[in-house]
Amino acid sequence: MRVTNQMMTNSALINVGNNKTSLNRLEEQYTTGKKIQKPSDDPIIAVRALKLRTTMTEVQQYKEKNIPDAQNWMDVTEGALSAISEVMGKINTLCVQGANDPLSTDDRDSIVQNLKQYKDEIYKQGNSDYAGRYVFTGYKTNKSLxxxxxxxxxxxxxxxxxxxxxxxxxxxxxxxxxxxxxxxxxxxxxxxxxxxxxxxxxxxxxxxxxxxxxxxxxxxxxxxxxxxxxxxxxxxxxxxxxxxxxxxxxxxxxxxxxxxxxxxxxxxxxxxxxxxxxxxxxxxxxxxxxxxxxxxxxxxxxxxxxxxxxxxxxxxxxxxxxxQQIQYEINYNQKLTVNTQAKDAIKPDMGRTIDDIINAMESLKQTETKQTEAKKRLDDGTLTQANYDSLKEQLDTEKTLKTQVLKDAYNKGISVSKDQQNVVNVENSDLGSRYVRLQLVESRLDTQSDQVEELMSNNEDVDLAEIIIRFNSAQTLYNSSLSATAKTLTNSLLDFI
Structure with a gap:
């Protein structure tokens, strides 16, 4: 077959173009560090990259947003429950003191005033919130307890x-x-x-x-x-x-x-x-x-x-x-309940028991007031000495009986505060076990994130050492093809006439 100069020129240009295309592709990989620049370069790598990036986005959502949010919610809850448990312990101590015989009415009244403050503190802890959402009210996070x-x-x-x-x-x-x-x-x-x-x-x-x-x-x-x-x-x-x-x-x-x-x-x-x-x-x-x-x-x-x-x-x-369980999705098809409801942890019983103590204390103080009033009525002549003596005796009996009622109320406070403290501690332990599970999932997501990142790198990133060698080789080949083409195309039939 006769080979013409035009055929040689076309063939040389095609080969130079192919070498330049190969060099350009390697140069893009070298400068970007990626195997492909557009899906058409390698559809298989492109599809795999999309799937891996979707997986990485989900892992990051779980690890960087869902889990920290769940941890913060549970931290607030744990802090409130621990504070309530501590207050219950103090209430128990005060009730033990109040049940003692040697205490005067003023001493017991002082204890009652402290109990009122602790009662308020228990239920105020129930109003704890995280980012404006009340943590003990179930789905009604916009309403205080x-x-x-x-x-x-x-x-x-x-x-x-x-x-x-x-x-x-x-x-x-x-x-x-x-x-x-x-x-x-x-x-x-x-x-x-x-x-x-x-x-x-x-x-x-x-x-x-x-x-x-x-x-x-x-x-x-x-x-x-x-x-x-x-x-x-x-x-x-x-x-x-x-x-x-x-x-x-x-x-x-x-x-x-x-x-x-x-x-x-x-x-x-x-x-x-x-x-x-x-x-x-x-x-x-x-x-x-x-x-x-x-x-x-x-x-x-x-x-x-x-x-x-x-x-x-x-x-x-x-x-x-x-x-009413508030659940966070913390991993693929894994949900964790982050909330504790007030009905399970913060019972009304303790408050009502303290109300009993307050009422018993008020009743006892009323009797003491009557004793003082009776003495005044004796002094102003409203009561005769005989009537006063008889009334005083019965008021003393009334005071003794009401003191016993108050002691009974304190004794009830001892048992109720202990029971309620146990309830709070059980709920706190349950919360702690869920927190441990959350930490395990977080650790697993860290590992999973590293694995997916490695798979993404293997799929998308070039081996830099290999690409440098291939780039230098392609550059040498391209330069050689240019040199050979230049020498070949400079000669024509006229050069030999």
């Missing part, structure tokens, strides 16, 4: 669940005396007595009462139904002389709204002891600062109130006491 100010804009119908073991046997001082303000008629002097009572303490005091158009009382339902059947409930005030005593027959109960308790006679108590479940439904509409929100603890229904204090039916909201 406790009321930060008094609120009477809503009325709640609350269903509180009890078992027979929640029924309490307590003592109350009955048949107490009052100090007369006039000399006639002659004062009636009573003999105070310690009366054993049976009760259920509700989560709130100052509950809803009403006398018109009908008398309001809570409803009690039980399992089996026969345990609570036929109980006649009568509203009372703790100031009523018969608030803790009963007359007549049949199962009876007194609804004492101001102290938030339902007191039973022996027959009603014996019946309720056979129940496996006791459900008490009651209303409350005036919440004071520091009260817990019912929706975080109980099955309840809320209504907003109009200017006259009546329920607005269209504002009805039903709440269920249920597990």
């Amino acid at each position: 406790i009321y930060t100010e008094a609120d009477s804009s809503k009325q709640y119908t609350i269903t509180q669940h009890f078992t027979a073991s929640d029924l309490e046997v307590t003592n109350q001082v009955t048949n107490t005396n009052t100090v007369p303000t006039t000399s006639t008629p002659a004062p009636t002097i009573n003999t105070p007595a310690m009366t054993q009572t049976y009760r259920t303490q509700l989560a709130y005091d100052n509950l809803y009462t009403n006398t018109t158009p009908t008398v309001y009382v809570p409803t009690i339902t039980t399992t089996p139904a026969s345990a609570g059947a036929g109980i006649t409930i009568t509203p009372k005030s703790s100031a009523d002389t018969d608030a803790y005593t009963f007359t007549g027959t049949g199962p009876q109960a007194h609804y004492i709204a101001d102290t938030g308790e339902i007191v039973y006679n022996k027959e009603a108590y014996d019946n309720l002891k056979t129940a496996t479940n006791i459900n008490i439904q009651y209303d409350k509409k005036e919440f004071k600062e520091g009260d817990v929100r019912p929706e975080d603890y109980f099955d309840c229904t809320s209504y907003e109130l109009d200017s006259a204090g009546a329920k607005i039916a269209t504002t009805k909201i039903d709440y269920k006491s249920e597990d």
Whole structure:
């Protein structure tokens, strides 16, 4: 076949172009450090790179955002639970001190003032938040656990669940005396007595009462139904002389709204002891600062109130006491619950037990005030010496009995604070175990991140030593092809004529 100069020229140009293209590709790899510059260079590498980069993005999302956010949430929760546990320990110590015989009324009153502060601190810790989200309120992260100010804009119908073991046997001082303000008629002097009572303490005091158009009382339902059947409930005030005593027959109960308790006679108590479940439904509409929100603890229904204090039916909201787990995705198909709910860790029981101590202390101070008033009535002639001596004797008895009631309240505080501290510690331990799992996942993600990064490098990055050698070789080849082409194309047929 005849080879012409044009054929040689074309062939030389093609070869030089190929060498230049190869050199250019190697130069791009050399300067960028990447095997390909666009997907068409190598579709397999491109597809693999997209998948690996997606994986790396997900790993970084878990490692750099989700896990730190979960850790911070759990750190705030752990700090609050630890603080509550510490406060419970201090409450226990104060209750042990208060139960001691040698203490004076002033000493016990000083303890009560400290208990009030600790009670407030417990529930204020329940308002702990992370980045503006309350950590103990389940899904309702925009609502605080406790009321930060008094609120009477809503009325709640609350269903509180009890078992027979929640029924309490307590003592109350009955048949107490009052100090007369006039000399006639002659004062009636009573003999105070310690009366054993049976009760259920509700989560709130100052509950809803009403006398018109009908008398309001809570409803009690039980399992089996026969345990609570036929109980006649009568509203009372703790100031009523018969608030803790009963007359007549049949199962009876007194609804004492101001102290938030339902007191039973022996027959009603014996019946309720056979129940496996006791459900008490009651209303409350005036919440004071520091009260817990019912929706975080109980099955309840809320209504907003109009200017006259009546329920607005269209504002009805039903709440269920249920597990509300806030879960973070911390790895592929792995979720971790980061929150602890107040209903599991911060019970109302401790606050109500401290309320009992406060009420018992106030009752004791009232008796001491009556003792002082009686002496004044003797001095101004309202009481005769004989009446004063008799009244003083009974007031001394009343004080002794109320001191015992106060000591009983402190003793209850010892056991409740210990139990509540154990509950908090269990929840804190559960939180700690979840935190350890989070740390293990974080460690695994660190390893996974390194592995994916290595795979990405192997897939996309060039071997620099190899590419330098290949680049130098291609450059030499390109220069050689240019030199050979230059020598070949300078000769033509005319050079030999």
